[in-house]
Amino acid sequence: MTRHKAADAIDAVWRIESARLIAGLARVVGDIGVAEDLAQDALVAALEQWPESGVPDNPGAWLMATAKHRAIDHLRRGKMQDRKHEHLGRELEERQVSPEAALAAAIDDHVGDDLLSLIFTACHPVLPTEARVALTLRLLGGLTTDEIARAFLVSKATIQQRIVRAKRTLAAARVPFEVPRGAELTARLGSVLEVIYLVFNEGYSATAGDDWVRPALCEDALRLGRILAELAPDAAEVHGLVALLEIQASRLRARVSPAGEPILLLDQDRGRWDHLLIGRGLAALERAEALGGASGPYTLQAAIAACHARARTAEETDWTRIVALYDALAQLLPSPVVELNRAVALGMAFGPAAGLEVVDSLTTDPALAGYHLLPSVRGDLLAKLGRFDEARAEFARAAELTQNVRERQLLQKRREAL
């Protein structure tokens, strides 16, 4: 095997196995920073040995075995900082089994629980949101610091610092490596879902930069969502979020023109929608609803996305149902952004005047003061009512407000077309 091929194989194995490795190690050593270091040590060992010895038959097991040995060394060096480790040490002595065997058993148990613990720890509320995002992509998504930095258009040093600080914060706050229970679980799950949705949205509608979409980030979020759905199969909102992501992702290739310009939902060629993903999304939505989650915020948004996905043409869209779903969403999560979306649906279901009435009530809302979609929606409704001068002014304002180059071009075009 050539060195190049071995490096490729190691890279692939690492991407596939690293999360499980780090999760298993973190439960034993109780610290995700130490766990990641130990896992990295195993990776370095693979990089040294595999090009000579060839890639082992079961590379994942090899990495795990090597990492376990490093963990044992680590524990033997007396770095048993909390009771859990003392307990593990005692257990090793009492059982008179080889520490390797005991530790192997400890790591192999509850692989699923470990991964869940890892997700919950990386998304712990003690961390600022941007740190949660970086840590989750790094530990669960297997992304390098470089890749995360590129995805969020910040420097590698910034991401590195964010991750180092996050690990320190978790250790200092003595955040236990576990899946929260009871009432805490619901709140903490909300934080995890928020991180995944944020990653997706940054890819789906980039807030800054030259590209309107960054599909790689959407993929990362989709993978994280699918992992979570497997790990927490009974959590309705997880399936609701996955449904939402699958359906939105189904439009990725239809919502950008070959020149990189955004194409709005109703103008998209529905033949270019990805029906495999739509099918997966509708199935996930059904699952969320079957679990009693129909009124959860992500499930409601997925249901709205599903209304579009089911319509073979834009004219077939069930806008009345979309209005009803937005009504429910607005009651659950009163927010000016939801209200703005509800206004769009109202305009489609009952005419532009009905939509404009709601939008006009939002123009003084301080939360929407710099939000480019407010003048954009208002401009659209005004244009439909034949009030072109006002519409042009709104599109011009929206173009000024957006940070995204592609979106600005689209808004300027719409203004000029009036």
Next chain:
Amino acid sequence: MRFMTIVKTRETGAHPSPALIDKIGKLGEEAAKKGVFVGMGGLAPTALGARARLSNGKITVTDGPFTEAKEIIGGYAIYNVPSKKEAVEWTKRFLEAHIGLWDQELEVEVRQMMDDPSQGC
């Protein structure tokens, strides 16, 4: 990026054993747990299929089985992974699952799916 892995084999009428089906099922489960699994499917015998061909502007349709074919497509899987390397790694695992449980030669073609505009989801 998405990859379709296409499994090619000789059509001998041999059926996979329950042990092999179980192993492949487990692999699919593992891929799902790692968030990379999009879909997979097996194909029924070519006797149930047909071939349609365009040649010199003429269309001809031939019903199966494709007795003259050296290899036929037996099934496929679709993975969503960050790179080709991982698609290859999953394919290696798929082939490994057959060792000792399947004695026909197998070949898997790993093909990136065209996902305009930037090879996304």
